[in-house]
Amino acid sequence: MDELQTLGRKFQxxxxxxxxxxxxxxxxxxxxxxxxxxxGYHIDKHEQNCHEISYIVSGEGVFxxxxxxxxxGEGDLFxxxxxxxxxxxASESTSLRFFYLGFLFDEDKYEQNSKLxxxxxxxxxxxxxxxxxxxxxFIPLIDExxxxxxxxxxxxxxxxxxxxxxxxxxxxxxxVSRLTPELSVNSVGSAVYSVIxxxxxxxxxxxxxxxxxxxxxxxxNYLSRLFKGKTGMTLQNYIRNKKIEKxxxxxxxxxxxxxxxxxxxxxxxxxxxxxxxxxxxNISPSEYKKGK
Numbered sequence: 001m002d003e004l005q006t007l008g009r010k011f012q013x014x015x016x017x018x019x020x021x022x023x024x025x026x027x028x029x030x031x032x033x034x035x036x037x038x039x040g041y042h043i044d045k046h047e048q049n050c051h052e053i054s055y056i057v058s059g060e061g062v063f064x065x066x067x068x069x070x071x072x073g074e075g076d077l078f079x080x081x082x083x084x085x086x087x088x089x090a091s092e093s094t095s096l097r098f099f100y101l102g103f104l105f106d107e108d109k110y111e112q113n114s115k116l117x118x119x120x121x122x123x124x125x126x127x128x129x130x131x132x133x134x135x136x137x138f139i140p141l142i143d144e145x146x147x148x149x150x151x152x153x154x155x156x157x158x159x160x161x162x163x164x165x166x167x168x169x170x171x172x173x174x175x176v177s178r179l180t181p182e183l184s185v186n187s188v189g190s191a192v193y194s195v196i197x198x199x200x201x202x203x204x205x206x207x208x209x210x211x212x213x214x215x216x217x218x219x220x221n222y223l224s225r226l227f228k229g230k231t232g233m234t235l236q237n238y239i240r241n242k243k244i245e246k247x248x249x250x251x252x253x254x255x256x257x258x259x260x261x262x263x264x265x266x267x268x269x270x271x272x273x274x275x276x277x278x279x280x281x282n283i284s285p286s287e288y289k290k291g292k
Contacts, residue, residue: 021050024157026109027164031102034142037061037090045087050102051120052086053167054078055130055138059096062089063127070127072096077130077167081120099138101163115287116168125171132166132252169252188230191218195227195235203242204265209235244280247273251289258285 021028030050034057037043045064054063056076063070063078064087072078080086082104090096105117119125141159144152188196194216199206206212212235213220227235243265250261262273277285 021104023106024160026106026113027160028104028106029102029160030104032100032141032145034099034138035097037088037096039090039095040092041090041096043088045085048080048082048084048086048102050082050104052080052100052102053163054080054101055099055135057097057099057135059094060091061096062091063087064089065126072098072127075130075135076127077134077170078127079120079125079167079171099135099142101138101141101160103160103164116165119168119171120164123171128171130170132170134163134166134170137162137166191223192227192230195223196238199235199239199242203239204246206239209239240276241280243267244277247277247285248288251285258289261285 021030023029028050031052037059054072054077056072056074056078058074060071060073063072063080065080065084067085070078088096105113105120110117137159141156141163144155144159195212198212198216209224210220213223216223218226224235227233227238231238233241247261247265250256250264251258256264258274259270262270265273267273267276274285277283277288281288
């Protein structure tokens with residue numbers, strides 16, 4: 001690939017600031033590339049003219065946004081938004097390599113993508129660990145932009161949308177990933193911990209909660225009171241939330257339809273699954289799957 005050397009930093013590939021934004025279905029692409037900053041390199045304060053997603057490939061550094069500093073490291077996703085000020089400092093002990101993608105949305109398409117637009121325009125979330133292997137999309141995106149062969153534009157459009165939508169999901173996911181708390185035997189005691197391990201293993205098979213008590217040798221009333229007292233959650237809510245957590249994993253894999261997820265998790269109907277999903281997350285499975 002072409003390498004553009006600037007004191008202390010190296011562009012493996014750079015399409016920074018096109019002559020004019022490149023328009024896709026609902027995205028206006030301003031810049032995209034890969035940057036390698038040497039030890040201690042500083043990118044001066046600048047105002048963002050578009051939203052920007054950065055993916056830290058390796059190394060460590062500090063991203064400073066509106067005078068607030070955030071430490072970044074390998075596997076982190078970072079969002080800066082239009083109008084914010086942004087500075088970047090590579091660590092003094094290790095270089096910093098990252099991909100970046102700058103874009104805005106076509107405001108005429110707001111109604112179809114309102115939650116996506118609102119997240120990038122209004123959310124205060126800036127940094128999260130990547131849990132969706134977004135790096136695996138950045139790499140072919142850069143390759144297609146560099147090579148520009150037949151049908152590259154089709155693939156580029158898909159890669160861009162995937163990065164933007166999956167980054168959104170990666171941030172939103174953290175809001176729902178704590179549906180069931182991480183509990184240890186020391187925090188809840190051996191009896192409740194045995195229930196948690198049982199549910200974690202069999203949550204998609206459990207019919208009546210009384211079955212859990214019977215299998216573990218406790219009375220239903222005693223176990224229910226003990227579980228609520230130690231965890232702050234009812235057994236019913238814990239099992240429901242565990243199922244919803246698993247449904248998110250299945251939906252995120254892109255390999256299963258909503259109907260298939262409902263069947264895998266032993267819901268009586270798709271409607272009962274959708275009702276439980278929306279009651280828990282305030283969004284329907286179809287809205288979540290579309291990235292809305």
